[in-house]
Amino acid sequence: VIRCRAAVAWAPGKPLSVEEVEVAHPKAGEVRIKIVATGICHSDEHVLKGALPNVKFPVIPGHEGAGIVESIGEGVTSVKPGDKVIPLCIPHCGECSYCPNPEANLCQKFHMCEPQNLLPDKTSRFTCKGKLIHHFLWISTFAEYTVVPEYAVAKIDAAAPLDKVCLFGCAFSTGYGAAINTAKVKPGSTCAIFGLGGVGLSVVIGCKAAGASRIIAVDINKDKFAKAKELGATECINPRDFNKPIQEVLTEMTGQGVDYSFEVIGKAETMIAALASCNMNTGICVMVGVLDTGSEISINPMLLLTGRTWKGSMFGGFKARESIPKLVSSYLEKKFNPEPLITHTLPFAKVNEGFELLRAGK
Numbered sequence: 001v002i003r004c005r006a007a008v009a010w011a012p013g014k015p016l017s018v019e020e021v022e023v024a025h026p027k028a029g030e031v032r033i034k035i036v037a038t039g040i041c042h043s044d045e046h047v048l049k050g051a052l053p054n055v056k057f058p059v060i061p062g063h064e065g066a067g068i069v070e071s072i073g074e075g076v077t078s079v080k081p082g083d084k085v086i087p088l089c090i091p092h093c094g095e096c097s098y099c100p101n102p103e104a105n106l107c108q109k110f111h112m113c114e115p116q117n118l119l120p121d122k123t124s125r126f127t128c129k130g131k132l133i134h135h136f137l138w139i140s141t142f143a144e145y146t147v148v149p150e151y152a153v154a155k156i157d158a159a160a161p162l163d164k165v166c167l168f169g170c171a172f173s174t175g176y177g178a179a180i181n182t183a184k185v186k187p188g189s190t191c192a193i194f195g196l197g198g199v200g201l202s203v204v205i206g207c208k209a210a211g212a213s214r215i216i217a218v219d220i221n222k223d224k225f226a227k228a229k230e231l232g233a234t235e236c237i238n239p240r241d242f243n244k245p246i247q248e249v250l251t252e253m254t255g256q257g258v259d260y261s262f263e264v265i266g267k268a269e270t271m272i273a274a275l276a277s278c279n280m281n282t283g284i285c286v287m288v289g290v291l292d293t294g295s296e297i298s299i300n301p302m303l304l305l306t307g308r309t310w311k312g313s314m315f316g317g318f319k320a321r322e323s324i325p326k327l328v329s330s331y332l333e334k335k336f337n338p339e340p341l342i343t344h345t346l347p348f349a350k351v352n353e354g355f356e357l358l359r360a361g362k
């Protein structure tokens with residue numbers, strides 16, 4: 001058993017508390033990982049608010065990490081101690097009806113099908129002050145050590161800098177893949193991206209890589225525009241600068257609406273605005289943002305009857321276990337650069353300060 005630090009969310013609506021926890025040894029089919037770096041995603045903020053389904057408190061959140069295998073349980077063959085790895089928020093069990101399908105990236109053991117508060121044998125590897133602490137998405141990267149099923153681990157290149165490639169655990173892969181895999185952005189097309197956080201900026205990178213000729217970035221925080229332009233946005237607009245709905249502004253700017261729109265915020269009104277911003281006949285709107293659990297949206301069905309396509313995307317449509325190692329290698333070959341997504345680097349004890357920066361849009 002390892003004693004180490006972890007950031008525990010004891011109850012919804014409370015800040016994280018950095019505690020000493022016990023991390024049990026990995027059982028058969030499990031891997032214990034020393035987490036070296038982790039990003040903060042807005043989905044972790046949904047967890048802290050109690051707004052994500054299938055989460056149980058107390059819990060150790062975090063799902064955008066990278067680390068080194070410390071030990072392995074019986075029967076584990078794909079990784080060994082010392083390997084660099086990324087724990088996967090979308091597992092790949094290889095046995096369900098979806099895993100063999102090249103078109104499907106969501107395994108039936110994914111958290112919306114089967115809660116991942118406990119490891120597959122329905123027990124936790126974490127305790128703190130004598131209490132059981134739940135896992136989050138099976139990976140709980142806000143811990144110095146975590147235990148993960150082997151099929152939720154991807155081995156990556158030994159040369160990968162872990163403080164950078166942790167971004168492939170969520171933000172970068174999600175945004176980049178939403179453009180490349182889900183929308184399948186075509187060269188010469190026009191795209192609009194609503195929300196310029198880590199995920200939305202990764203959509204910008206994906207649209208540029210796909211050869212889009214106009215990339216319109218939309219955010220209510222104009223401080224995000226410089227980085228969006230650096231990554232490939234051709235225009236940046238703030239909905240608060242107009243006295244008409246943003247979908248009308250985008251339709252006027254483009255004549256008929258954009259070819260592809262992406263909602264990367266997680267609000268009902270922007271999901272509807274993004275759908276209405278793409279053109280009838282061929283426009284494709286991809287929903288990436290996560291609405292608080294229990295929320296619903298209503299739309300005018302004419303938006304779809306007139307030919308728009310509305311799609312959702314989890315983890316950018318990537319089959320995580322096979323795609324993450326390839327994405328990491330492409331980054332090492334300098335095919336794209338997600339490093340500008342990193343705005344601050346903090347020591348683990350300041351994890352709550354990291355959330356303050358996220359809430360402040362910094």
Ligand code: NAD
Nearest residue numbers: 042043195196197198199219220221265266289290314315
């Ligand atoms: P973030 O908080 O870093 O960024 C959100 C951005 O949206 C901010 O720049 C903010 O200013 C902007 N914004 C807020 N309200 C707006 C409005 N009304 N109009 C325009 N812009 C607005 O968040 P993030 O970490 O990039 O995550 C974005 C969303 O994606 C979250 O909902 C998160 O849960 C979700 N997410 C989904 C997946 C997936 O697989 N589908 C994966 C990761 C994150």
Ligand code: ZN
Nearest residue numbers: 041043170171
């Ligand atoms: Zn995430």
